Amino acid sequence: MEPRPEIPQIAQIYQRLGELLALAGAHFRWQVLPAFEVAFDLRGKAAGQMVAGRSGVRLRFNPVLLRQNWEDFLHTVVAHELAHAVVWWQYGRRAKPHGPEWQAVMRLFGLEPQRCHDYDVAGGQARRLQRFRYRCGCREHALTSIRHGRIQRGEREYVCKFCGQRLEWTGA
Structure with a gap:
C-alpha cells in the first residue's frame, strides 16, 4: 500500500499552495488563479515534480520524503514545484525548468532558488523497469x-x- 500523508499535512500543503498562488497571482496581475491537481504518488529519489500538458498542471509529491522531512518539505519543495507551475502558466514552454524566470518566482516566494534537495533517499522506492x-x-x-x-x-x-x-x- 502506498504511504499517504496525514489529513492535517495535506491541509497544510493546500494552504501553503494557496498562499503562494495568491502571491504569484497578485504579482503577475492574474484575473483568475489557475486550477491544478495535487497528487502524492511520486516514488524514488525525487521529492516533487510538476507535470504540464493538455490536461493541465499536476503537482506530484513523494509521500515518503514528505513524511521524513516534513517542515522543510512544506516550506521548500511545495514552493519549488508550484514555482514551476507559475512559470509554465506565465511564460509557457519557452522558459527553462530552473532558468531565470523560475529563480525569480522562487525569490518572489521568499526562497533561494535551489535545484535539488539534500534529503536522505536511502529508503527510496525507485522501481526497476524491465x-x-x-x-x-x-x-x-x-x-x-x-x-x-x-x-x-x-x-x-x-x-x-x-x-x-x-x-x-x-x-x-
Whole structure:
C-alpha cells in the first residue's frame, strides 16, 4: 500500500499552495488563479515534480520524503514545484525548468532558488523497469517496459538516432 500523508499535512500543503498562488497571482496581475491537481504518488529519489500538458498542471509529491522531512518539505519543495507551475502558466514552454524566470518566482516566494534537495533517499522506492531488446540496422537497443508498452499499443514508434531505422522488437 502506498504511504499517504496525514489529513492535517495535506491541509497544510493546500494552504501553503494557496498562499503562494495568491502571491504569484497578485504579482503577475492574474484575473483568475489557475486550477491544478495535487497528487502524492511520486516514488524514488525525487521529492516533487510538476507535470504540464493538455490536461493541465499536476503537482506530484513523494509521500515518503514528505513524511521524513516534513517542515522543510512544506516550506521548500511545495514552493519549488508550484514555482514551476507559475512559470509554465506565465511564460509557457519557452522558459527553462530552473532558468531565470523560475529563480525569480522562487525569490518572489521568499526562497533561494535551489535545484535539488539534500534529503536522505536511502529508503527510496525507485522501481526497476524491465528492459526489452530491440534491433535496428546497426545495433541492439534496450528499451524500458514503458517504451515497449507504447510500441505494443501502437502509440509510438522509435527510430535509431544513428542509422534512422525503426526499432523492431527481437521477442526477448
